[in-house]
Amino acid sequence: MAQPIDVTKFEQLKAAGDLPSPKGVALAIIRLVQQEDSSIGELARVIKTDPAFVGRLIKAANGLTGYNRRAVASVQEALMVLGVPTVRTLALGFSLLSSYRDGRCRNFDYGRYWTGCLVYALAMQAITQRTRAAAAEETFCLGLLARIGELALATLYPLEYAKVLQQTLEYRDIPLSVLEQRAFAMDHRELCSAMLADWGLPRVFHQPAFFAEQPDESGYAEGSREFVIAHSLHLSSFIAEIFVAEEAERPILVSRLFEIASRLSLDPIAVTEMCDGIVREWQGWGSLLELETAEIPPFAELASRGEAIAASLAAEARERTGGVQSVDDLRPAKAAESPQPGLGGSAALGLPVGVQPMRVLIVDDDASMRALVRKVLETVGHQVLEAGDGRVGMEMALEFQPQLMIVDWVMPEISGLELTRALRQTKIGRGIYILVMTGLEDDDRLIEAFENGVDDFMSKPINPRVLAARLRAGQRVIRLQQELDRDREEIRRFAAELAVSNRRLQEVALTDSLTGFPNRRYAIERVQQEWSVSSRTRRPLSCMVIDVDQFKSYNDAHGHDVGDAVLKQVAGAIKGALRAQDIVARTGGDEFLVICPDTGLDAALACAERVRFAVESAPLPLSGESLNMSVSIGVATRDTVMGDPDALIKRADQALYLAKNKGRNRIMTAQSLRPGPVLPPR
Numbered sequence: 001m002a003q004p005i006d007v008t009k010f011e012q013l014k015a016a017g018d019l020p021s022p023k024g025v026a027l028a029i030i031r032l033v034q035q036e037d038s039s040i041g042e043l044a045r046v047i048k049t050d051p052a053f054v055g056r057l058i059k060a061a062n063g064l065t066g067y068n069r070r071a072v073a074s075v076q077e078a079l080m081v082l083g084v085p086t087v088r089t090l091a092l093g094f095s096l097l098s099s100y101r102d103g104r105c106r107n108f109d110y111g112r113y114w115t116g117c118l119v120y121a122l123a124m125q126a127i128t129q130r131t132r133a134a135a136a137e138e139t140f141c142l143g144l145l146a147r148i149g150e151l152a153l154a155t156l157y158p159l160e161y162a163k164v165l166q167q168t169l170e171y172r173d174i175p176l177s178v179l180e181q182r183a184f185a186m187d188h189r190e191l192c193s194a195m196l197a198d199w200g201l202p203r204v205f206h207q208p209a210f211f212a213e214q215p216d217e218s219g220y221a222e223g224s225r226e227f228v229i230a231h232s233l234h235l236s237s238f239i240a241e242i243f244v245a246e247e248a249e250r251p252i253l254v255s256r257l258f259e260i261a262s263r264l265s266l267d268p269i270a271v272t273e274m275c276d277g278i279v280r281e282w283q284g285w286g287s288l289l290e291l292e293t294a295e296i297p298p299f300a301e302l303a304s305r306g307e308a309i310a311a312s313l314a315a316e317a318r319e320r321t322g323g324v325q326s327v328d329d330l331r332p333a334k335a336a337e338s339p340q341p342g343l344g345g346s347a348a349l350g351l352p353v354g355v356q357p358m359r360v361l362i363v364d365d366d367a368s369m370r371a372l373v374r375k376v377l378e379t380v381g382h383q384v385l386e387a388g389d390g391r392v393g394m395e396m397a398l399e400f401q402p403q404l405m406i407v408d409w410v411m412p413e414i415s416g417l418e419l420t421r422a423l424r425q426t427k428i429g430r431g432i433y434i435l436v437m438t439g440l441e442d443d444d445r446l447i448e449a450f451e452n453g454v455d456d457f458m459s460k461p462i463n464p465r466v467l468a469a470r471l472r473a474g475q476r477v478i479r480l481q482q483e484l485d486r487d488r489e490e491i492r493r494f495a496a497e498l499a500v501s502n503r504r505l506q507e508v509a510l511t512d513s514l515t516g517f518p519n520r521r522y523a524i525e526r527v528q529q530e531w532s533v534s535s536r537t538r539r540p541l542s543c544m545v546i547d548v549d550q551f552k553s554y555n556d557a558h559g560h561d562v563g564d565a566v567l568k569q570v571a572g573a574i575k576g577a578l579r580a581q582d583i584v585a586r587t588g589g590d591e592f593l594v595i596c597p598d599t600g601l602d603a604a605l606a607c608a609e610r611v612r613f614a615v616e617s618a619p620l621p622l623s624g625e626s627l628n629m630s631v632s633i634g635v636a637t638r639d640t641v642m643g644d645p646d647a648l649i650k651r652a653d654q655a656l657y658l659a660k661n662k663g664r665n666r667i668m669t670a671q672s673l674r675p676g677p678v679l680p681p682r
């Protein structure tokens, strides 16, 4: 089941105030929706103060009305069609989009992130219109926010996250979440699930969101709503990946699309139609949200191109690699730079000791030239792939990730330089050492070649000895690069470990080790924050101070260890009795503080009674007998005379004193049940 982020850790992240959060009108909408007595008219009035949001809202409503319904033209109508909870989440999503279009994390591509999220949202909407696992408008919102964990990490730790993203380029086989765990002791999936829950998205959404990348690991029963939503998220995320991929990569990705969609019983025709529809929607939404979109050919065409590529690669691989049986055998091994198992040591291959065999791709339209170069390469033990033109060369380079390419300059359709330029635009292509063969060797041409990203050149006709020497030079550069990468990785790992230790230290500094609750220091910061929220929103704020009755007597009668066990038992009972929004901290030996945001005195007293009863009903088992405990609780709510949070806590302390004096195991307040205005006028 979903392993959500530790609640205390998440509370601390929230308390630090750096998590992505809605601002401006969106915040006002969200607050208004939380008020039970707010009306649609009031909500519409607030929405109209943000013309950009009005446009997006009406577009979202029209996306759902179907062909035979009249178009939605007003905010009120949009509210009726979408429903208030959806409008709230849309406000949240669009507000985050506006506020976090850009940021400080260097390797985080904010534009690509948001345009991908838009595809994600539209794909979720389109899929649930077919599976009917949930309301399509709600899953649009879910899709828009389903990658929020990544944005959150980029926002919380811009420098460190940039490094993690860099690592993903170098260690393509290590999942992002593993690298994140190493660096931050948490990952984007946990954070996303916790944030969606915190924003009030239903459990049936925020739990499957954790499994969006690996839905089959969820253990959800096949066909259950959670199962369908987790698989819909997975499919939507894959569709988004295709949309934002580079043009040459799309057909290859599309060949996997149908397999993923089949988990939701969506057939290829339905999927291609659906994706074509998403492309149109994406472009419309993209211009409204000022997000970059791409021209994408019909999916049926991408699919047949994908099939053709796979077939030609398989055929070429069979034909040209002799012992290699399948296309998969040619894909880079797990650790791309390590020697291929089964190839034997480098010495066995006639390579100089310590030199690893390389995967080399030859791209030349002249078959006799390919054969000549292949012979030289195979003599020194390298693994050879061939492509007869620039297009196949590009596809094979992206698919098989050779360490070195030998490319003919002059080829029909795509020249060697054009191929090099295109490869240098891709993540994979940037890491390949490219050697160009040329018949014409003048200075201007050579300068042009280097400026286009070529690493070395060789004159035709090819002299095998010179080629072998050039290969050795290339290999030296590749090896140095690998060593550099390894050093960088070590430094990165060290920095990541340091980041984790720092985080843990920070956590320790704010956590009470006996109960695992936040400590007094945290409580003081947090109450200050909640006080500010209450001032801004004019929502009530209450707190309770809880003290264990006669705690000293447990220590005296049974020793300090039993005293500790009593504290833990009481802490567990308190936590179990509180609501999700309440924040509890251990502020002293046997004293706890509970902050109750958005809570008036009546509700705080009711909550305190639940706590009192829970402690009384949970005795501590102790060698045959059991120890009964009780607590006294002082409750206070913010009123007009209190100038700061200290005054609020002081009032709760006074009430606690009364409760102790009246005989303990009770709740007291030092305020009248129905105080006047809760907050001072602005």
Ligand SMILES: Nc1nc2c(ncn2[C@@H]2O[C@H](COP(=O)(O)OP(=O)(O)OP(=O)(O)O)[C@@H](O)[C@H]2O)c(=O)[nH]1
Binding pocket: 514, 547, 548, 549, 550, 551, 552, 553, 555, 559, 560, 561, 562, 563, 564, 567, 588, 589, 590, 660, 664
């Ligand atoms: N076992 C244990 N005892 C602690 C810890 N921290 C403080 N104490 C003890 O807790 C006791 C607190 O007692 P008081 O608050 O003075 O009074 P009380 O016995 O709870 O009585 P009332 O509050 O008047 O009901 C002191 O004896 C402290 O030494 C701790 O972490 N573990």
